[in-house]
Structures are given as C-alpha cells and as structure tokens.
Amino acid sequence: MWGCVRPSDLKPWLAALVLTGAAALSAPAGADPRPARVVSINLCTDQLALMLADPGQLVSVSRLAHDPSSSSMAEAAKAYPTNGSGAEEAYLLRPDLVLGGTFTSPATVSMLEKLGIRVELFAPARSLADVPKRLEQMGKALGQEDKAADMIARFETDLAALSTAPDHRPRAALYYVNSYTVGDQTLAGDILRAGGFDNVAVEAGLSQGGTLALEKLILLDPEVVIEGRDYPGQSRAEDVLHHPALHALTGTRVAGTVTDRDWICGTPLVLSALRNIRDLRLSLEAGE
Structure with a gap:
C-alpha cells in the first residue's frame, strides 16, 4: 500500500502530526509559565539545570552527565535518566523545553522545533565573565530567575576573593595530550590568568586552542607546565606528557594533572579549578 502513496499525499499528514504535537505541548491559560518537563542534551546545560531546576522540573540529562571524568555533578546526575542527545529520544520524553549547546546538531534542533518543542541553546563559556551570563x-529558561540571581551574587563574591592580583606572575603552560594548549581567550586560559599566571601560549601566538610543539614549549621555558589528564589506555598522543625532555627542564615545575572536569563548563564549579591554580602559584612562591 505504501508503495502507491505519492509524496504529495503525505504532506497534509505530516503537517497534522506537527500541529498535534505542538498542541499537546502548549500550556493552558493561567498555567505556571515555568517549563514542567525539561530535557537537557548537553553536558554543560546538564550541570546548570541541575543547579537551578526545581525538583521534578528536570526529567532527563545527557549520557555524559553520569560520566565522573567529564561531569563535576555526576553523582547528583545519577538521580536522573539519561538520553542520547538525539531529537527522537528527546521528543519521546514529552518535554516542553529542551536545553542544548550552540554546537548541538542543527538537524536535531530543527526537528525538535518543527515538532513544536522549544529549544534553548547555550554557547560555551569563553571566560569566567561568561559564567554569570550562562546562569x-x-x-530565565527555567523560570528560576531568583535562584540564578542568588547564585550569581555568590559566584561573583567568591571569584573576587580568589582573584587577588599577585606581585609576581609566573609564566605557565597548559599542556594536554597531542601537544594541545589553549590561549587567553578560552575558559581554561582565563582560569590560569585569574589564578595569577601568565600564559606562554600567548607568546607562541595562540589566543584560543592549538598545537604547541614540545620543542617550542622547551624554548619558551615556562616556570610551570600544568599537564592535562592522561586518559586510560595507550596512545602515542599521550607520549608527550611523559617525554624526558619535558621533565628534564631546569627551573620548570611540571605540575601533574591539575586540569580536570571543573575546567570544562561555565558553571560556578570553575571556582574549584581557580582555587587549585591559585594554590599552585602560592606553593611556587613558597618554594614548595
């Protein structure tokens, strides 16, 4: 039977399906304007929503939310079912709001919107100043403006206390697997700056992310190299973190794995990362 149906015959049926879905999700007059069923399909919106949503308001988080190596709120997220960040799976959860990132697949966003579902997209944080903006x-998206305002006030107070300008700013490099580093126009770079370090990636001409060859890093001769996480398993991309030339630098401290999940998303949890960086600088000053 389906082989005899012309595409033009399906158009009214598809339109009716979209309208039916939209009507089912629309709120009646006088209802609470806050979304009642919120689905997050992005790691960073998972954490922001977990911080601000009322009990029962958030109904699902992305699979990465349960990964303790990626999510700073993995334990709290275990109370929520996960989704695979796809449009079909999100739609079946009957949300009236889906939270995603600006790098979420455009096809996913488009399909959800065509089905009448509101989608709110969040850009990645590029600096500490972006954290209050994301909160x-x-x-606003969750109808939790008062909670967000209180959290912003606490964040800004704590940030100011941790960001005291030092008399001397040591030169540092953030160094990850595959010789990757980041400059000052990134969240990690801004954490490094606020913690009292100058970033040698800027001297190498990198304002965002890019490759910093080991030979170049050695010539830059920073006072400290802050290594990224060494992932389980074996990969040649990780060899650079263990290269003898890096650990033979005189006058340079190689600071194990300092960067972790607290550096990934623009949430108040970045304060933990900033505190670790500040403490590292203070230990250098104390000659520890």
Whole structure:
C-alpha cells in the first residue's frame, strides 16, 4: 500500500502530526509559565539545570552527565535518566523545553522545533565573565530567575576573593595530550590568568586552542607546565606528557594533572579549578 502513496499525499499528514504535537505541548491559560518537563542534551546545560531546576522540573540529562571524568555533578546526575542527545529520544520524553549547546546538531534542533518543542541553546563559556551570563540565561529558561540571581551574587563574591592580583606572575603552560594548549581567550586560559599566571601560549601566538610543539614549549621555558589528564589506555598522543625532555627542564615545575572536569563548563564549579591554580602559584612562591 505504501508503495502507491505519492509524496504529495503525505504532506497534509505530516503537517497534522506537527500541529498535534505542538498542541499537546502548549500550556493552558493561567498555567505556571515555568517549563514542567525539561530535557537537557548537553553536558554543560546538564550541570546548570541541575543547579537551578526545581525538583521534578528536570526529567532527563545527557549520557555524559553520569560520566565522573567529564561531569563535576555526576553523582547528583545519577538521580536522573539519561538520553542520547538525539531529537527522537528527546521528543519521546514529552518535554516542553529542551536545553542544548550552540554546537548541538542543527538537524536535531530543527526537528525538535518543527515538532513544536522549544529549544534553548547555550554557547560555551569563553571566560569566567561568561559564567554569570550562562546562569542568568538558564534562570530565565527555567523560570528560576531568583535562584540564578542568588547564585550569581555568590559566584561573583567568591571569584573576587580568589582573584587577588599577585606581585609576581609566573609564566605557565597548559599542556594536554597531542601537544594541545589553549590561549587567553578560552575558559581554561582565563582560569590560569585569574589564578595569577601568565600564559606562554600567548607568546607562541595562540589566543584560543592549538598545537604547541614540545620543542617550542622547551624554548619558551615556562616556570610551570600544568599537564592535562592522561586518559586510560595507550596512545602515542599521550607520549608527550611523559617525554624526558619535558621533565628534564631546569627551573620548570611540571605540575601533574591539575586540569580536570571543573575546567570544562561555565558553571560556578570553575571556582574549584581557580582555587587549585591559585594554590599552585602560592606553593611556587613558597618554594614548595
């Protein structure tokens, strides 16, 4: 039977399906304007929503939310079912709001919107100053403006206390697997700056992310190299973190794995990362 149906005959049926879905999700007059069923399909919106949503308001988080190596709120997220960040799976959860990132697949966003579902997209944080902006955006999306305002005030107070300008700013490099580093126009770079370090990636001409060859790093001769996480398993990309030339630098401290999940998303949890960096600088000053 389906082989005899012309594409033009399906158009009214598809339109009716979209309209039916939209009507089912629309709120009646006088209802609470806050979304009642929120689905997050992005690691960073998972954490922002977990911080601000009312009990029962958030119904699903992305699979990465349960991964303790990626999510700073993995334990809290275990109370929520996960989704695979696809449009079909999100739609079946009957959300009235889906939270995603600006790098979420455009096809996913388009399909959800065509089905009448509101989608709120969040850009990645590029600096510590972006954290209050993301909290404010999430507060508005969830109808939790007061909670967001309180959290922003606490964040800004704690950030100011941790960001005291030092008399001397040591030169540091953030160094990850495959010789990757980041400059000052990134969240990690801004954490490094606020913690009292100058970033040698800027001297190498990198303002965002890019490759910093080991030979170049050695010539830059930073006072400290802050290594990224060494992932389980074996990969040649990780060899650079264990290269003898790196650990033979005189006058350079190689600081194990300092960068972790607290550096990934623009949430108040970045304060933990900033505190670790500040403490590292203070230990250098103390000659420890």
